[in-house]
Amino acid sequence: MAAKLRYPTGVHPLLVDETARRRRVETRFVDQLASAGYAEVVLPIIDYVEPYEALVDRAANRQSYRFVDREGELIAIRSDFTPMLARALSPTMREEDLPLRLFYRGDVIRCEASRLGFKRELFQIGAELVGDASVDADIEMLRLVADLARRPGDEPAIVYNDVSIAAALIAQSGAVQEALAEKRMTSSVPVALQTIVAKLISGEATLDDVAPFAPEAAARLSAIGEALGSDSTFALHLDDIEEIGYYTGLRFRVYAGSARAKAAQGGRYDNLYERFGQPAAAIGFTFTIDDLD
Amino acid sequence: MRIAIPKGRLQDRALGVFADAGYDVPSDADLKTRKLVFDRGGIEWIFVKDCDVPVYVDHGAADAGIAGLDQILEHQCAAYQPVELPFGHCVMRLIAAPGAPSLTRVATKYPRITRQFLEGRGLRAEIVTLGGSVELAAVLKLTSHVVDLVETGETVRIHKLVLQDVIAEISPRLIVAKNFHGTEPKLSRELKVRVEEAVNAMR
Numbered sequence: 001m002a003a004k005l006r007y008p009t010g011v012h013p014l015l016v017d018e019t020a021r022r023r024r025v026e027t028r029f030v031d032q033l034a035s036a037g038y039a040e041v042v043l044p045i046i047d048y049v050e051p052y053e054a055l056v057d058r059a060a061n062r063q064s065y066r067f068v069d070r071e072g073e074l075i076a077i078r079s080d081f082t083p084m085l086a087r088a089l090s091p092t093m094r095e096e097d098l099p100l101r102l103f104y105r106g107d108v109i110r111c112e113a114s115r116l117g118f119k120r121e122l123f124q125i126g127a128e129l130v131g132d133a134s135v136d137a138d139i140e141m142l143r144l145v146a147d148l149a150r151r152p153g154d155e156p157a158i159v160y161n162d163v164s165i166a167a168a169l170i171a172q173s174g175a176v177q178e179a180l181a182e183k184r185m186t187s188s189v190p191v192a193l194q195t196i197v198a199k200l201i202s203g204e205a206t207l208d209d210v211a212p213f214a215p216e217a218a219a220r221l222s223a224i225g226e227a228l229g230s231d232s233t234f235a236l237h238l239d240d241i242e243e244i245g246y247y248t249g250l251r252f253r254v255y256a257g258s259a260r261a262k263a264a265q266g267g268r269y270d271n272l273y274e275r276f277g278q279p280a281a282a283i284g285f286t287f288t289i290d291d292l293d
Numbered sequence: 294m295r296i297a298i299p300k301g302r303l304q305d306r307a308l309g310v311f312a313d314a315g316y317d318v319p320s321d322a323d324l325k326t327r328k329l330v331f332d333r334g335g336i337e338w339i340f341v342k343d344c345d346v347p348v349y350v351d352h353g354a355a356d357a358g359i360a361g362l363d364q365i366l367e368h369q370c371a372a373y374q375p376v377e378l379p380f381g382h383c384v385m386r387l388i389a390a391p392g393a394p395s396l397t398r399v400a401t402k403y404p405r406i407t408r409q410f411l412e413g414r415g416l417r418a419e420i421v422t423l424g425g426s427v428e429l430a431a432v433l434k435l436t437s438h439v440v441d442l443v444e445t446g447e448t449v450r451i452h453k454l455v456l457q458d459v460i461a462e463i464s465p466r467l468i469v470a471k472n473f474h475g476t477e478p479k480l481s482r483e484l485k486v487r488v489e490e491a492v493n494a495m496r
Contacts, residue, residue, distance in 0.1 A: 237475070
């Protein structure tokens with residue numbers, strides 16, 4: 001029987017040229033992260049499903065490939081580094097070791113429940129700053145992301161926001177979630193929130209508008225804005241509501257390359273570590289390398 | 294900016310909205326040619342099959358478009374949906390074959406939505422994916438049920454099919470790619486405001 005010519009959906013081998021390109025980008029990232037004081041860690045490619053079950057919602061759970069191993073345990077193939085790093089660090093982490101600056105690289109496999117032909121095997125390099133809740137850490141990470149994404153003749157666009165603003169509004173009414181996600185006002189949004197939600201959707205909202213609902217987020221975003229000054233790489237988009245997931249504060253996305261595709265994303269997740277035993281603030285980001293030069 | 298217009302049922306009214314919003318849209322004479330891409334007033338208008346609009350927009354091949362909620366849900370399209378259009382509303386329903394037999398097989402153009410609906414209700418049935426005229430599957434007893442859009446209900450009446458559960462209220466929407474909004478917020482917001490004003494004037 002002839003060998004199959006095709007591969008499973010969303011995966012393909014990298015041959016000589018593509019591999020050389022991948023390694024070039026990877027080497028540049030690793031060198032830059034190392035010189036910024038980040039040390040590498042390696043995380044397993046598979047892990048038990050059970051420790052993570054409480055913290056990610058059902059939709060996120062379904063994006064990982066799962067199987068039952070020979071001992072009858074439910075196992076998932078790595079689909080997100082961040083919770084795995086929290087679980088790996090938490091048991092032995094000591095206060096006096098903090099803050100930690102770490103990075104990792106490797107594949108994640110996601111069975112995107114989509115027919116759109118997105119890749120399922122993604123090569124990622126990510127970095128995390130664990131144990132620093134300060135706004136200075138937010139600024140450090142934004143600058144690091146910009147330095148990594150910046151190429152000669154290609155200035156990245158970095159959009160940032162704070163998910164706690166949306167979370168505060170959604171806590172008051174679930175209808176806000178749909179309105180913000182679709183960017184369309186609905187009559188089910190409570191009257192008290194209509195003005196702020198409409199302003200967020202239309203992009204007219206200012207930090208003064210959101211301050212009454214999320215004072216801490218407004219103060220942090222204002223401090224970040226001051227620190228970044230007039231750098232046009234960064235843009236605060238209060239209307240940019242990504243899925244909140246385990247994020248608790250700053251959230252950002254990086255668009256780079258001629259196609260202005262999403263190259264990286266990240267944010268702050270201050271409650272993640274305590275779910276694995278040892279509370280610690282943390283912020284991180286992940287680049288998906290496949291499309292970068 | 295590149296805007297995707299769905300060919301077929303929504304095409305003329307979708308173009309009408311953009312014309313009302315002050316955009317220079319391709320004319321009827323243009324559309325009689327076999328061209329699929331038209332450059333007008335600095336905007337590229339592309340004409341694609343309605344089910345492909347979310348694909349173009351999600352992949353960034355188009356910055357915005359008009360798509361029905363049926364196609365948005367079926368493709369799990371991640372684009373923003375800032376404006377709901379005031380026409381082309383219909384209902385996605387579970388429809389039984391004449392005599393309402395028990396549920397064993399469902400014919401549909403929307404396998405994902407159908408699977409989610411069945412799972413949500415704890416129902417088990419085989420899904421048969423068809424390209425169109427799905428009611429015929431129930432009429433000819435290929436399947437016990439179909440999942441499809443009902444606009445006037447005429448097809449259902451003629452064939453003595455039985456309307457059952459409502460799965461979703463469907464309306465066409467302006468959809469805007471997240472990447473486009475992230476990188477060109479001014480253009481994205483202007484598009485939304487202009488379409489919204491045109492839509493409000495139609496009500």
